[in-house]
Amino acid sequence: MQSDIKRLSLILLFAPFALWILLLIILPHLGMVVLSLREKVAPRVYEFGFGNYIDFINEPIYWNTLLRTGSMSILVTILALLIGFPIAYYxxxxxGRRSRGALFLLCLIPLWVSDLIRAFGWILLLRETGVFSSFLQWSGMVSEPIEFLYNDVTVVMGLVYTVILFMIVPLVSTLDGMDDAMIEAGYNLGGNGYTVLRRIIVPYAMPGIVSGCIVVFMMTAGSYLTPILLGGKNSSWFTEQIYDQFITRFNWESGAAFGFLLLAFTSFVVWLGLKLSGQTLANTVAKS
Known part of the structure; x- marks a missing residue:
């Protein structure tokens, strides 16, 4: 009787989560795969095939954009790690314990507003008549307005600002569990700061590093608003191609194929990263 009650309690606890996974993740992705395999042969006439994927392969602009999105997302992930690791370690x-809450609050402030508001904040700072350009003219450093927007550097800055919190949180969670005696032992054995960092701190924090990189990379590769608003017409992000297929061309079949290709590509990069780092997804999630 007691075992039945425990089993029922477990089922009731996991039922909402299982339904959420099934209804909002598994079924939509299955529907996207099925939709991507439909080829339009005549008005309202479809047949199953790989034509949408073949069209993607035959059009260099599509897979070049996907590769560019992946490389830029990796760059954003590396920068977020380089900036976020010292912050997380501090x-x-x-x-001190009292200041930790205040520091976390400062990290959370960007999440109080939407991606759209954050992007427009960067626009107000970097546009031709924005704060930075006006300050440079006022100080006499330049004689005419400067447009800082609509380039890769601005897009990378905006994306790093957007996702860095998701790098800091798992790093803090992992580093917080490390005994300070390990660091002291490293110094007592003759190690310098770089040696202690490389041989003690980084290996211990590796699960947090990997989990943070996974989250940041996936969020960056799937970002839409920030690259479009800060990159403008010069932006070349794969999510824009997906949007264009769905909304502009009303080609849901190609849009679904592009969406699945983005998912497959990012999943492959994550798998490759796990292999290169020697981590497993289960251990990474459990320790961070």
């Missing part, structure tokens, strides 16, 4: 190991 919060977890150096800052």
């Amino acid at each position: 919060i977890a190991k150096i800052a």
